[in-house]
Amino acid sequence: MAKLIVRLNWLWRLFATGLAFTVFGVGGMLLPLYALPILLLTPAGVARERRARWLVHVNFKAFMHMMQGLGIMRFDARHLDDLRRPGQLILANHPSLIDVVFLISVLPQADCVVKANLLKNPTMRGVIGLAGYIANNDPEQVLEAARASLRRGNSLIIFPEGTRTVPGKPIRMQRGAANVALRLGQPIRPVLITVEPDTLTKHRPWYQIPADGPFTMRLTAMPELPVSSVYEHMPPALAARKLTRSLEDYFTEELRTHGVAGT
Template structure:
């Protein structure tokens, strides 16, 4: 069984023409939101002390993503259940380790948690839509593993939380890809727990290989719930195997969505 847990039934689907409108309007809205935030992110990063700029930058991204999800919900295109994430807001430094079925995963998590440093693809740091905001927020590029781990440990040591997808990319072999050892390595060095996060959806929309402008059946349903929390490991390879086993078993269970 994959992360896709239940298909929309014909009786509840949006008309296809309206679904296409939701798709293109949603993409346009996200682009405009990101572009609107970018000048402010650049100004804050240039004029404010680093820690202050990062705090404002992260809250700006949280509010931007929250607005985007609100628009999708208002259109009736998506239904989100993200409330369990609120329990982590004041939970202290830890690694947040979700499974990764779609491109919306980081958006959903960040929309609820305003003190996150996100590890992201290095090429996105120069992206027109995402780059300025990501740099102002102090997000961490994955270009150099050693520099990435060092920056992640520094962030956790300062009391922040780290969003890291332990698969390293979106899921291509359901229910979970083989996990990379970076999650356990950072947790061991920083001496912080790993909080697993289970992301469930009823659609393969924006999964690996899904074309950006391919319209899915709507509405889409997403639920994000908290999984098991693991103590800092002593053996990073063993931790990767433990996490992979946990995700595989949990995602194979009957989903609360269905």
């Protein structure tokens, strides 16, 4: 009987996972349509931008609660008061498919640097356009857009790895996030995201769900890291390379401390 219950629970979670991602995909395509009347009633400019990002936040928050309500996952976010202070540069590791959804679900006003090829994704294209997120197709344009966004009081999310981490592999980061921090002189707010057991990770399809029960996502905002003045005396390329290596070491050590195997 116990084995039958476990099997039925697994089948339910498999069905519910497919249902949740179907709802997410359809919702992503419909969001710009039902948001348009709301935004047309909002004055153009910063007010409209803030309303659009709040709408994305609300929808992503609803998705996370739906996943939890269906028994697919549990989630926990720590030190949110620190994380929600405006105008922060937030760098997060990237273990799963829904990391950006999780982060934006707890941040009512967040900007985000996204991969340019997501503009071709029918689910995400409308959301990115609605919220005005920054595509990473040109480094100088990213830098200027990041500066302007932070000045408007947005928090800016960047995933320095650029793609999901392969479980058990070392963290490897691109230099774009370090360049933004250095060029803008902006302190860094590290965020650790963990997923236990591994699911929705790179090279693991959505239907490979945990056998024993829901997975747990945890988000931890860490103390802010100032950008050391030592980098000011280095050539920009060398400074970005050294800061990137320092961030790799920091995230590797903190994730190990927080009990993530394989880091």
